[in-house]
Amino acid sequence: MRRWFVRLLILAVIVIALGLWITRPRSDGAEALAGLTGDVTRGEAVFTAAGCASCHMAEGASDEARLVLTGGQRFASPFGTFTAPNISQDPDQGIGTWSAPDLWNALHHGTSPQGRHYYPAFPYASYIRMEPQQVADLHAYLATLPADPTPSQPHDVPFPFNIRTALGGWKLLFLRDGWVMQGDLNEAEQRGRVLVEALGHCAECHSPRNALGGLKTGADWLSGAPNPAGRGSFPDLTPPEMSWSEAELVEYFTSGFTPEFDMAGGHMSHVVQNLAQLPESDRAAIAAYLKRLPLGQ
CATH class of the missing domain: 1.10.760 (Cytochrome Bc1 Complex; Chain D, domain 2)
Structure with a gap:
């Protein structure tokens, strides 16, 4: 009986380790955007179409203040309340040190530069369909925007949804880069x-x-x-x-x-x-x- 228990324990450890490896945060290297140069004008169009300011500006901001991406807006959901982070060019509180591949991995894989899963309240399940050139252009435009030192506020997400490791399983089930509408489109x-x-x-x-x-x-x-x-x-x-x-x-x-x-x-x-x-x-x-x-x- 003891021998079988040990075998089952070893098997469980192997299965858990394999699951954690399969669902680990994914990241691509610099080759994902190799040879691409970002264009600020095109990047502004990507920024506008993607609605970045709408979520990441301060609550109630208007006009030029919309481009100060200080974050702080709160978005309620059945899984908790998520707070938009600071994505300004501040090197400490924002994303001022991000490279273009860092942005690609966030948008395409939902993975932070620190190798952590982002919650899908950040709509990378849609942004995964962005082309590499669009990401390079967006990165170039974001670099022209102001910095703001306001710290990002934590999400209010209860157990068990606060266990980010589980997000790897969510991505495995739902993160797809193919188009939904197929067919002969003009x-x-x-x-x-x-x-x-x-x-x-x-x-x-x-x-x-x-x-x-x-x-x-x-x-x-x-x-x-x-x-x-x-x-x-x-x-x-x-x-x-x-x-x-x-x-x-x-x-x-x-x-x-x-x-x-x-x-x-x-x-x-x-x-x-x-x-x-x-x-x-x-x-x-x-x-x-x-x-x-x-x-x-």
């Missing part, structure tokens, strides 16, 4: 896919999640979801529920006004503010993508 629809599925991370709010917080795809993709903060819900973007024309969608992304003369509110007002800074062709591309929904049609 140029505008392909651009819309980049903006919706990757940069704009629209599904992070507008798609339902399973019990572990993974985004549902297939027929559920962008079909609406409860607000994780517990107040209301995010609307279904798929026809026939979303009946607006492409022109009406473009107008909404530009001005925030709906065809019913309502106005975008809450966090969507920040999204519209970002989209309005993009070329009209990008807003039209998002509309074209949405009109191809639901998937499979």
